[in-house]
Amino acid sequence: MKRQRALQVVLVVVGSVYSFWGYFLFKALWHSGWLKGHNDVLPMFLSLNTALGVCLLVAVKEPARHRSLIAYGGWSSLAHAFTMTIQSAEAVAHGMHRSDSPWDIVMFGVIGVALLALLPAKQQLADGVGMGGPGLLSARQTARSKRSV
Numbered sequence: 001m002k003r004q005r006a007l008q009v010v011l012v013v014v015g016s017v018y019s020f021w022g023y024f025l026f027k028a029l030w031h032s033g034w035l036k037g038h039n040d041v042l043p044m045f046l047s048l049n050t051a052l053g054v055c056l057l058v059a060v061k062e063p064a065r066h067r068s069l070i071a072y073g074g075w076s077s078l079a080h081a082f083t084m085t086i087q088s089a090e091a092v093a094h095g096m097h098r099s100d101s102p103w104d105i106v107m108f109g110v111i112g113v114a115l116l117a118l119l120p121a122k123q124q125l126a127d128g129v130g131m132g133g134p135g136l137l138s139a140r141q142t143a144r145s146k147r148s149v
Helices: 002-035 041-058 063-093 102-117 139-148
Strands: none
Touching (some): 002 041, 002 063
């Protein structure tokens, strides 16, 4: 129960931060402000994480039902941290300095590790078969339904 509560706290914090980035998205898009700095990547990044933040907030009530969404949040945060690390290393190798800080890399890494470490266990159906997506039947369930007809 403590693990689920910790996950819910992480989901609220991360979901709230990511959702708040919608403000920066609006600010970047307002009057085409992103064109001034020739930064077309920022609005796209903000739109993805804003939507992810809203979805993570929805997942707070029943995290086990939203396991794949939480896993996506964790893996995408780790991928982002990894990409930023490579970009920063390449910039240093070419004598340049990136405008973001090393703490951005740490923040996304911590978010990714926290979400994946607290990921709920896979749910099992009554017959011991793992849950599939909506409308998906396992081979065992399909065979059983054919025998019962």
